Amino acid sequence: MxxxxxxxxxxxxxxxxxxxxxxxxxxxxxxxxxxxxxxxxxxxxxxxxxxxxxxxxxxxxxxxxxxxxxxxxxxxxxxxxxxxxxxxxxxxxxxxxxxxxxxxxxxxxxxxxxxxxxxxxxxxxxxxxxxxxxxxxxxxxxxxxxxxxxxxxxxGFIILDNDENYRERIDSIDIYENTLDTAVPQTQVYDRVTAHLKAPLPEGKTKKKVLVLGWDGCRADAMAMRDHREAVDALLADGGKAYIAYCGGANYPAPITQETATVEGWTTMFTGMWGDGHGVTGFDDVRATKVRSFLTTAVEDGLIDSSAFCFSWDGHLTTYADEIAYDKANGVNAAWLFTEGEEGGEGDEGTFEKAMAELRDPNGADLLFTVFEYCDYYGHCFGFWNDAPEYAEAFRRSNETGAALIDAVKARPTYGEEDWLILITSDHGGHIRSHGGDTLMERMMFIVTNKEG
Ligand SMILES: [Zn+2]
Structure with a gap:
């Protein structure tokens, strides 16, 4: 035995x-x-x-x-x-x-x-x-x-977050100029920036400047968190406006023509085109686009002297690989400032520091585009929803860093002579712990601007 x-x-x-x-x-x-x-x-x-x-x-x-x-x-x-x-x-x-x-x-x-x-x-x-x-x-x-x-x-085990209560939440937000049905296309980010750069300088101003605060994965209904809206409220207090916008190529209920995802979203804002123009349409479709972004074209066209893009998601390095090489080879004054490090952590800290350095430099970039990963990172980890404490905290941090950058703009010794357009926007929303699909929660985003025209 x-x-x-x-x-x-x-x-x-x-x-x-x-x-x-x-x-x-x-x-x-x-x-x-x-x-x-x-x-x-x-x-x-x-x-x-x-x-x-x-x-x-x-x-x-x-x-x-x-x-x-x-x-x-x-x-x-x-x-x-x-x-x-x-x-x-x-x-x-x-x-x-x-x-x-x-x-x-x-x-x-x-x-x-x-x-x-x-x-x-x-x-x-x-x-x-x-x-x-x-x-x-x-x-x-x-x-x-x-x-x-x-x-x-x-x-999402008990799915309380659906298109219906999303509508209710959006309706309860008092800062938007429009509704879900009259949402503006995401391409407006490109249109607004280029229109601003092409418009004549107002009286007393000598230089066109742009700051874009990009909040990856921030949903339009995050604005319901009034106590965390520091940066957004700063623009609105200056006479700005907030609009509901859509990504995905078409507004609800039309089917989306490109995934509601990161590469598609930012590339659309960079180029003013949807996927049929810039060629990136699939989920997590991280591949090089041949179309140049306004970071390069605005410099080449002489609208501005320089541009900079501060980011920590390495997918952008692939998407804009051709353009980064082109800028280098042709001496285009566009800086691609990548920070390696955890998204939502040291990656975002690096983005913040690099953007801050540009704003404090009297000769810093005329078009400064930033993408912060807080909301996307914590959304994927804990859920894209205001009721997820981590997501709420990510929104608060986006606003805190955003407000500090807006303050840095206003603290520039040359601020009085500069004509600043400041935008806050997002590439896509999210649902449960993901995005890419066609729910309202994923396809709606927002554009907040400090001024019109
Ligand atoms: Zn994203």
Missing amino acids: KNVRPIRIRALIASGIALAIGCVYPVVFIRWIVPLYATCVAAMAAAAFLLFHALFAAKGNQKPLVPALLGAAGYTAVLMAVTPLVNNAIFGAVAPWGSVLVNTALDLCFWLVMLRRIRKATGEPLRAAPLICALLVLAGLPVSLITAAPNVKAT
Whole structure:
């Protein structure tokens, strides 16, 4: 008769690990706490290793270490690969809760099969402890659900965010000059900037200047967060106006002609064209466009002396690779100021510092375009919704940095002689934890301007 005691102990330890994972995994995944998520995956692999080790030992294998390691590695790889596939098929790509449920179900199946096989191999029933622990894993799930409750609304398990209540929220915002039905096209960013640069200088002014604050992934209904609207309110207080705008190539309810995504959005604003003009239309379609942006053309046409683009998303380096090389080769005074670093973190800090340096420099760029990733980054992590505290904080930070840059414009010694157009805008909205589709939440954005004409 085999000595089943060590086998039982391994199964018990594995059960304990699984219980711990069952308790924390859902909340860790949904709130996307990366170090804890990595720990969970490692613990999951360790528990699988113990089960495989117990199984091979029970089968009489004298050296179960290597096959157990291979078994655990294989199981973890399959689990990581299969979970998103099943999640996509059942719940759709943007359902983190679906991922948690699928993962838990697969893990539990694996668990029960392994215990059954170990029981069979040892020839005698294992004590009930491992099974009880496995059941406790299921009990851990509700604990995690409750812990994650504040985020449930924002992550789409209960989808409270839909086109209908989006309309209501937009209607409750008092700063917009227009409605969802009369939204203006995103191409207006290009039109407004070029019209400003081409218009004659007002009396007493000697130089045309432009600052664009781009807030990646900021939804139009974020403006309902009045307490966080510092930068927007600063422009409105100067006599500015706010408009609801749309991306995606056509206004609702017409079908979108380009994905409501980053490359498409900013390229449309840079060129004044939709995808049929600049050639970038697919989701995350990060590829070079042959069409030059106003960062280059406005300098070449002599409308301004210099331009600068401050950003931290490296996809822009690909999209404008041709143009960056062209500017360099032809001595066009357009600076492409990329900061490497976490989006929403040091990447955005770098964007802020570089933009600030341009504004403090008397000879800084005449057309300064910035893209901050706060809203997009935290939207993808925690949900694009005002009720997600992280998204609200991202909006607040966008406004805080924006207001500091607007103050820096006004603090320029030459401010009195300069004719400034300041715009705040966004490339797309978002829904649950993603964007690219045709819901109102994804396709509406906004243009706030400090002045007309
Ligand atoms: Zn974006």
